[in-house]
Amino acid sequence: MKVFSFLPLAAVAALLAVGSWTRAGCAAPPARTRRVAVLVGANTPPAGRRPLRFALSDARQMGDVLTRVGRFAPGDVHVLLEPTPAEITGVLDAVAKDVARTGADETLFVFYYSGHSDGQALYAHGEAMTIGDLRDRLARIDARVRVGILDTCRGGTWTQTKDLTLGPPLQPADLAALATEGTALVASSSGIESAHEAEAVQGSFFTHHLAAGLLGAADRSGDGNITLQEAFDYAKERTVRDSARYAPVPQHPSFDVQLRGRQDLVLSQVASSPSALELAQTRGPLEVIHLASGITVLEAPAGQRHLRLALVPGRYVVRRVDGERIYAKEVDVAAGGTTTLAEEQLELSGSDRLAMKGDDDPKDQLLIDRSTLPARWFELRVAAGVAMGPARSWGLPGMGTDASPTAGLVKRSFSSLFALTYAITDRLTWQIPLPAVAYRFGDPGNVEVIPRVGLSGLGFSSLTGLIAMPDAGVTVRAWTRDNQSVIAAVSATSRFSVRTSSRHAPSPPPTTWGFVGTAGYAWTIRRSVSIHLGAGIARDVHLGEHVSYVLVADSPTLLIGSVLSLGYQPLPLVQVHLSPTFSLDAYASWGINLQSGSVHDQYLTGVSWSF
Secondary structure, eight states: OEEEEOSOOBOBOOEEEOOOOOOTTOSSOOSSEEEEEEEEEOOBOOTTSOOOSSHHHHHHHHHHHHHHHSOOOGGGEEEEESOOHHHHHHHHHHHHHHHHHHTOSEEEEEEEEESOBOSSEEEETTEEEEHHHHHHHHHTSOOSEEEEEEOOBOOOSSEEEEOOOSSSOOOHHHHHOOSSSEEEEEESSOTTOOEEEETTTTEEHHHHHHHHIIIIITOSSSSSEEEHHHHHHHHHHHHHHHHHHHSSSOOOOEEEEEESSOSOOEEEEGGGOSSEEEEEESSOOEEEEETTTOOEEEEEOSSSEEEEEEOOSEEEEEEEEETTEEEEEEEEEOTTOEEEEEGGGOEEEEEHHHHHHTOOOGGGSOOTTOSSOOTTOEEEEEEEEEEESSOOOOSSTTSSOOOOOOTTOOOEEEEEEEEEEEESSSSEEEEETSSEEEEOBSOTTSEEEEEEEEEEEEEEETTTEEEEEEEEEEEEEEEEETTEEEEEEEEEEOOEEEOOSTTSOOOOOOOEEEEEEEEEEEEEETTTEEEEEEEEEEEEEEOSSOOOOOSSOSSOEEEEESOOEETTEEOOSEEEEEETTEEEEEEEEEEEETTTOOEEEEEEEEEEEEO
16 A cells, blocks of 8 residues: 655545446456555645544545455555645556556556545645546546545534535536446535544544445445445444434435446455454444554444454454443454454443443442342342241242241241352352352343252251252343343242251151242333332142141242342342442332232341442
């Protein structure tokens, strides 16, 4: 890639002409083909205009993309930085002579200009270059197909506006209406609209997104070949979006193709890049951010797709912003290598609100919407209150009273809850101090499945010895919105004794199992209050004849209230989040015996603390 730097100019306007030498009825390109580009960037304004900031970087970026994935030889890509009109015509004349001398069977010529325009002329080095003069120079280049992109702008505060308002609208056809086999014309705006550049992308919106599309983000078919139509559609959608955010009037890129034969001109092939990132996207949209510059290099459109992205070597962050939740993963793209990443590997890293504040402390990241804790984190949940009714346990073991199960006994007694969880990884959690673990499959925002297994209780009796409560279950969480989800679970709990002395009576195997099924809805309101309301059914199933204890009544019991759980973590009916890691909890649950009509209730208050 040849880069020519000239005296400061003052404009940012882009005119790109891209073409394909594909002929109707031909299955493959001719034997001798050549691709040549002249790319012009100019920041210096004409009199009465403000200077632009990113026209030069726009031209450099297009040159880099064409040489890396566009099959342009570096010596055939001419990047002109702040040239005078005479210097532009000089390079165009030299290119015309060179193309004629080499005698390639087919030539594709690309002209790109980023600088000011008033509809009658382009401005280089603050000097007018008439469209007629430019057209004459382009006509001397013996190209089978020409393609053009126009991206004009003027200076601004938050955005830099590429102005087209000082004269009649400049039509791309005026610049590349030549007697060729075909032309493909692209403009970053329509009519007299303004185009825009911004600090966030270090360039113009349109050129930034067009380059990203050519690097692989616009690959709808997944074949690694990016057509001009694919790249334009990708850039247009995001240019309209970004300009609508920051400008009074959104810009609408325009597109016109007049090619003889196929209309699907392949402009880039990502397989030709020596370094790449392969993304297996299941949901998206995903963003790829270059860590060294902080710029979002490209965005993969939403939907399930496999993308190969041509990236320069370096360290990147791949992320998905889901409402106020951000899932991210850092990756290294090595020179001459390919890095692969699946969307399932992204980890919840905090809220969009916290990210905008620039706070990188993980302890300040809101954890309330996580089904499991970040790796190596603890969570403590304690609560105390009262319960009334015949002893029964719903939700998780330990949430009921210790009253006698004698039929008909109704009493109010002290009840409590204690749960200490440690995250071995961001998916595997341990219920301390018991040998009980839970593991999360799937990712937040989609469907998560959390099976659990272990001993939910341990004790000792002088009559029978060690008492253990085996437990197994599975929870399914399906997200319906960014802050709402459906939670359903089934579990089974029993009890058995292990003789630790000859004085202890022999104990039968666990033949009675208490089965519980629950379902409910979780909703976080304004990031300050969470509600977990559920209902379910509990009942004993006797698997043998030797039954010396009762976990729940033989008749089914209807459960209502705070009966939901995630793995071994009980969910309060209401949580008030005082900070990202500290909440006030309230539990209220009712069990109604469907045969006798007796009611068992429980009311607890406590706290949750993640650290």
